[in-house]
Amino acid sequence: MSGDSPLYLGFDLSTQQLKGIAVTSSLKVEHEVKFDFDADSKGFSISKGWLQAIDGVLQRFQDAGIDFNRVRGISGAGMQHRSVYWNIRGERALESLDISRSLEHQLADAFAHPYSPNWQDASTQEQCDAFDAHLGDATRLALLTGSKAHHRFTGPQILRFRTKYPTKYQETSRISLVSSFLASIFLGKMAPFDISDVCGMNLWDIKAGAWNENLLSLAAGSNNTSDLKQKLGAAEVPEDGGAFLGNISPYFVQRYGFSPTCAIAPSTGDNPSTILALPLRPLDAIVSLGTSTTLLMSTPYYKPNPAVHFMNHPTTPGLYMFMLCYKNGGLAREHVRDSLPPSSDAANPWQKFEQIASTAMPLGQSSDLNSPMKIGLFFPRPEFVPNVRAGTWRFIYKPSTSSLMAADETTWNQPGDDARAIVESQFLSLRLRSRDLVESPTGPNAHLPPQPRRIYLVGGAIRNATIAKIAGQVLGGWEGVYRLDVGENACALGAAYKAVWSVERKEKQSFEELIGGRWKEDEFVKKIADGYQEGIFEKYGPAVEALDLIEKELLKGEKNK
Numbered sequence: 001m002s003g004d005s006p007l008y009l010g011f012d013l014s015t016q017q018l019k020g021i022a023v024t025s026s027l028k029v030e031h032e033v034k035f036d037f038d039a040d041s042k043g044f045s046i047s048k049g050w051l052q053a054i055d056g057v058l059q060r061f062q063d064a065g066i067d068f069n070r071v072r073g074i075s076g077a078g079m080q081h082r083s084v085y086w087n088i089r090g091e092r093a094l095e096s097l098d099i100s101r102s103l104e105h106q107l108a109d110a111f112a113h114p115y116s117p118n119w120q121d122a123s124t125q126e127q128c129d130a131f132d133a134h135l136g137d138a139t140r141l142a143l144l145t146g147s148k149a150h151h152r153f154t155g156p157q158i159l160r161f162r163t164k165y166p167t168k169y170q171e172t173s174r175i176s177l178v179s180s181f182l183a184s185i186f187l188g189k190m191a192p193f194d195i196s197d198v199c200g201m202n203l204w205d206i207k208a209g210a211w212n213e214n215l216l217s218l219a220a221g222s223n224n225t226s227d228l229k230q231k232l233g234a235a236e237v238p239e240d241g242g243a244f245l246g247n248i249s250p251y252f253v254q255r256y257g258f259s260p261t262c263a264i265a266p267s268t269g270d271n272p273s274t275i276l277a278l279p280l281r282p283l284d285a286i287v288s289l290g291t292s293t294t295l296l297m298s299t300p301y302y303k304p305n306p307a308v309h310f311m312n313h314p315t316t317p318g319l320y321m322f323m324l325c326y327k328n329g330g331l332a333r334e335h336v337r338d339s340l341p342p343s344s345d346a347a348n349p350w351q352k353f354e355q356i357a358s359t360a361m362p363l364g365q366s367s368d369l370n371s372p373m374k375i376g377l378f379f380p381r382p383e384f385v386p387n388v389r390a391g392t393w394r395f396i397y398k399p400s401t402s403s404l405m406a407a408d409e410t411t412w413n414q415p416g417d418d419a420r421a422i423v424e425s426q427f428l429s430l431r432l433r434s435r436d437l438v439e440s441p442t443g444p445n446a447h448l449p450p451q452p453r454r455i456y457l458v459g460g461a462i463r464n465a466t467i468a469k470i471a472g473q474v475l476g477g478w479e480g481v482y483r484l485d486v487g488e489n490a491c492a493l494g495a496a497y498k499a500v501w502s503v504e505r506k507e508k509q510s511f512e513e514l515i516g517g518r519w520k521e522d523e524f525v526k527k528i529a530d531g532y533q534e535g536i537f538e539k540y541g542p543a544v545e546a547l548d549l550i551e552k553e554l555l556k557g558e559k560n561k
Contacts, residue, residue: 004070008503010496011057011076012489013182014270015118015291018053021492022066025504027518032489033060051103054185058256068258073499074186074248075265077273077491078178080200081152085113085161086174086190095189097251103185112171116178117157120327122382127156131202134218138306144212145202146310146320150384155202158219158228175231177201179267187264188249192236196321197269199311203232206312206320207302209239241266241315242502242511265502267495271296271323272314274458276494277484278524279516283438283453287430287471288490289461293329295430297322297452299437307385307433315498315511324433326426328379330460333467335380336422339415354466357420362473362536363543364417370400374412375428375546376421377554385429386551388558394421397546404549423467427474428540428547435544441478451476451532456525457483458490468529474540477531485524 005024012019016038022031035041035053042052061068090110097106117123131149132138138148149156154177162169174190177200183191198204203219205212211234213225220228229235238245248262268276274288280298288294299322304310313319336353343351364374376394383390394407394414438450455477461467462483472481484490501511 004067006072006503007066007070008496008499009071009074010273010492010494010499011074011182011267012270012273012491012495013050013053013076013078013178014491015079018050018057019489019492020057020061021489021496022061022071023493023496023500025500025518027497027500027515027520027524029493031061031064031066032492033057033064035060050181051107051185054182055102055104058252062256068252068256071258071262073263073265073503075495075499075502076179076182076186076267077270077495078180078182078197078267079118080177080179080197080269080271081150081154081157082116082118082178083154083157083161084116084176084178084181085111085168085172086176087112087171088173091173091190094184094249097188097249099251099255112168112173113161113165117152120152120381121157122151124151124156124160127159128153130159130218131156131215134214141202142304142306142310144205144207145215146199146206146304147202147308148306149202152384153200153202155215155219159221162219162221172231174233177269179269183245183264183267186248186252187246188251189246190233191245191264192233192238192266194266194268194272194314195237195239195241196272196312196314197267198237200269200309204237206310238266239317241268241313242498242505244502263499263503265499268314268498269311270491271325272311272321273491273494273498275321276314276497276511276515277458277490278456279512279519281453283441284456285434285452285454285475285477286456286458286490287475288459289330289457289467290459291330293326293426293430295322295324295434297434297437301437303436315501322434322437324385324430326383326385326429327381328383329426332378332380332426333422333461336378336415336418340419350464353419354464356416357423358466358469360417360420362420362539363424364421365539369539370398372411373397373399373543373546374407374417374421375543375550376407376412376418376425377550378418378422378425385433386555388554393550393554394418395546395550397543397549399542399546402545402549404546404553420470423470424474424540424543425547427471428543431475431540432544432548445478448478448532449476449537451478451537453477454479455481455531457481457528458488460488462488462528465528472529472531473533473536475531476537480527480531481529482525483528485526 019034035056128149142148216225245264252258286296309323311321345351
């Protein structure tokens with residue numbers, strides 16, 4: 001590889017880390033670095049921690065030997081929905097950074113509020129109720145904005161911030177999402193929202209491609225929405241996901257040696273960036289097994305409903321991103337793991353969990369398809385899919401009579417039965433809510449039931465072979481279950497690919513055309529489990545209906561409280 005060949009940087013600013021990845025024009029990964037907020041920080045409020053991390057990650061790139069002068073483009077990914085409140089001092093400081101001082105010290109007073117609510121925040125139920133009711137009901141809100149109101153979504157968060165901290169709201173000159181915050185730092189001025197990430201705010205009319213005045217007035221507390229629009233930079237949402245926002249800030253040119261012609265592309269949300277980590281084909285699904293559990297699909301169909309999320313595709317007009325996101329993902333699995341007897345292998349804390357889950361029968365059934373099924377819900381934290389309180393519920397479902405009963409110590413072995421049940425229930429929920437978007441394959445596999453073509457696993461749990469196996473059994477995937485080789489860095493990789501496309505595309509060349517033409521499948525993915533298995537996939541069909549029944553019963557109970 002030539003020492004002066006182009007490089008492209010992608011960043012992922014997540015709950016726990018800032019990750020950076022450098023790729024070549026041919027998509028080869030040259031460098032990967034990270035800054036861990038717990039292990040590497042010096043103590044910070046949220047915004048300061050992010051600023052520490054940006055300088056820290058760039059320093060680690062340099063320690064690894066990168067030549068920043070080779071970097072032609074940068075894009076990023078950030079936690080979706082999370083809001084950052086700048087003051088006017090921050091806007092001005094961003095445009096006049098001193099190369100002799102760190103970002104943290106220069107932007108210490110840049111924010112009207114030093115904290116940023118993350119995806120686990122559940123303080124906005126009152127505001128969510130107001131958003132759902134403002135257009136009539138949650139279904140109308142979902143049809144317009146792609147989602148019903150959710151605790152973490154930016155519109156309800158802005159409404160709460162304005163009413164709880166009115167002085168700080170007045171001091172706010174600009175509101176960023178984490179993605180546009182990241183782009184703003186590298187750009188040296190306020191960056192616009194990304195065309196996909198803006199859909200996670202409950203403020204953007206997806207089909208109209210514009211802010212919704214009724215929803216803006218709710219968040220603003222007035223029919224005069226001009227002040228809120230100014231804070232949002234409302235006139236600046238480029239439709240082109242690869243738009244040239246400008247060249248990199250002189251701060252990074254002089255402090256780190258970037259080329260002054262390095263281009264900054266829009267940064268997007270972490271979930272939209274994940275679907276850019278490979279050229280997804282129709283009926284492919286990505287399942288992210290991180291702190292949260294998330295299912296992502298690219299689709300030409302806009303079919304929103306209150307149980308799911310739809311957003312604009314981050315690069316390709318005419319496509320949408322379908323998303324399911326659950327608060328109780330990896331942490332919930334860890335909660336069950338920690339309740340089991342200790343693993344005999346001290347180096348692998350999942351050894352006992354895998355052993356129990358892999359040897360248990362699907363759904364705890366005997367070979368008789370009409371025998372009782374064991375189905376549980378495990379929510380150590382309040383969940384938003386479905387919207388219920390924290391708790392654990394275990395049920396026995398009889399397929400022959402479609403009847404449910406609460407499990408007890410005679411029908412459920414705790415905690416052993418929980419190991420397989422928690423994984424099954426998480427994947428059953430994905431299958432329940434995605435079934436209207438999948439289709440039967442064509443050609444020689446046309447006889448198969450509707451299901452994804454492939455399941456791609458990314459995130460921290462991808463090395464757990466048992467979880468991958470159960471994913472294929474429940475979700476199908478007639479070509480199998482695959483791991484993206486840099487699956488734990490998928491968000492940063494998708495951002496780097498977006499930077500490549502933004503800079504090197506020809507006129508009207510789509511992301512899928514450019515990246516798909518350079519992406520070498522055998523180098524990037526590995527099949528790790530079978531997908532569709534005749535008989536087992538069908539066995540989970542009644543369990544999907546049982547889960548739907550369980551959730552409806554729980555929701556009835558929540559309304560009666």
